[in-house]
Amino acid sequence: MAAAPKSLILITTTGSGGRGNESCLIVLYTLLLATARQFIKDTNVATPDPDQQPPRLPSTPSPLAAGQPTSPARRRFGRAGAAAAAGGVLATVKSSPGMACTICWTPSADQSMLIGKSHHAENNPCNGVPPSSWIASTSWPNNINRDTFKFQDAFTMRGTNTDKTMLALMQVGSDAVCAKNDYACKANRYDSSLSNDAWMMKYLCANFLNMTSKKMPFLTMEILNGIWTGWCTNSAYTPRGGAKAWGIADLKRYLSGTV
Amino acid sequence: MTQYLAMGAAAPHWRLGFGQQLQHHGWDTDEFLLFNDLAGDTHLVDQDALDVLHLLREAPDDVAGLAARLGLGPEQAPVLDALLETLHRLSLVEYGA
Numbered sequence: 463m464a465a466a467p468k469s470l471i472l473i474t475t476t477g478s479g480g481r482g483n484e485s486c487l488i489v490l491y492t493l494l495l496a497t498a499r500q501f502i503k504d505t506n507v508a509t510p511d512p513d514q515q516p517p518r519l520p521s522t523p524s525p526l527a528a529g530q531p532t533s534p535a536r537r538r539f540g541r542a543g544a545a546a547a548a549g550g551v552l553a554t555v556k557s558s559p560g561m562a563c564t565i566c567w568t569p570s571a572d573q574s575m576l577i578g579k580s581h582h583a584e585n586n587p588c589n590g591v592p593p594s595s596w597i598a599s600t601s602w603p604n605n606i607n608r609d610t611f612k613f614q615d616a617f618t619m620r621g622t623n624t625d626k627t628m629l630a631l632m633q634v635g636s637d638a639v640c641a642k643n644d645y646a647c648k649a650n651r652y653d654s655s656l657s658n659d660a661w662m663m664k665y666l667c668a669n670f671l672n673m674t675s676k677k678m679p680f681l682t683m684e685i686l687n688g689i690w691t692g693w694c695t696n697s698a699y700t701p702r703g704g705a706k707a708w709g710i711a712d713l714k715r716y717l718s719g720t721v
Numbered sequence: 722m723t724q725y726l727a728m729g730a731a732a733p734h735w736r737l738g739f740g741q742q743l744q745h746h747g748w749d750t751d752e753f754l755l756f757n758d759l760a761g762d763t764h765l766v767d768q769d770a771l772d773v774l775h776l777l778r779e780a781p782d783d784v785a786g787l788a789a790r791l792g793l794g795p796e797q798a799p800v801l802d803a804l805l806e807t808l809h810r811l812s813l814v815e816y817g818a
């Protein structure tokens with residue numbers, strides 16, 4: 463069983479909660495780089511020597527010795543040292559659960575950060591738009607007819623108001639148009655005049671349309687259906703894998719934070 | 722949730738954890754700072770862990786499939802297993818249908 467990653471620092475932050483921003487992440491990186499490297503050095507955690515041939519189990523002949531080509535991943539996996547012992551996670555800086563620096567990675571954050579050897583830096587757009595934008599738009603993705611497309615045409619679990627059109631469900635309540643980093647404004651999207659059910663349906667519609675239009679590629683219909691079904695059956699959504707359940711506050715923060 | 726899973730459930734696979742964006746920063750080494758969107762923690766991970774996470778974001782898979790995509794030999798399967806367990810404990814990956 464792999465050793466648990468070492469905890470370095472307990473960081474607590476206070477703030478408006480909800481969605482963070484780029485400067486939060488940059489401050490973290492600056493602090494953590496120096497701290498993490500010093501911690502590993504001080505605790506004498508072995509780091510693999512990239513110039514050293516990867517050791518093999520005694521009973522397994524080395525593919526390198528046999529002259530067979532190997533992939534870069536194959537040369538790395540199985541080497542001795544902290545990486546193997548910790549299962550690839552060398553250290554962890556703990557933070558309070560409510561910090562949640564960012565939910566989406568905005569295009570401006572993607573442009574401003576140096577991404578060293580990462581070959582996936584371009585894959586995190588976050589261009590979701592709020593319900594008001596879809597109400598105003600005359601062109602919905604995938605040729606969806608905005609006048610007739612119902613909530614239950616997309617979401618599997620049926621109940622009260624699922625036979626209403628997405629357009630009608632998004633038109634309820636107020637819908638402040640907020641700047642990307644105006645979190646005080648976005649907090650008002652929680653709109654206390656709406657019931658939780660009405661709010662959930664409104665923002666699930668917006669998230670569905672954002673996902674369908676490829677504005678938020680990290681979202682899938684499986685996730686959105688899971689959220690809706692979890693809400694209907696348990697008033698909560700539990701991500702698979704044993705993470706804690708998301709109540710209404712978590713769901714509102716997430717579904718409004720992605721737009 | 723039970724009703725949802727019963728509808729056309731597939732065989733259990735590893736997948737990227739819900740909400741994980743894989744925001745990370747690397748330098749001229751095989752180490753990266755990776756932000757955990759669910760827990761709010763930041764991890765120092767190596768290239769192996771990051772490769773596995775990226776592959777799972779592209780498509781869920783079981784251990785054998787992941788090993789094939791990484792070009793690993795059978796002797797490295799236990800290491801991949803240990804890595805997945807570590808990532809699972811940190812809610813970076815999920816396991817299920």
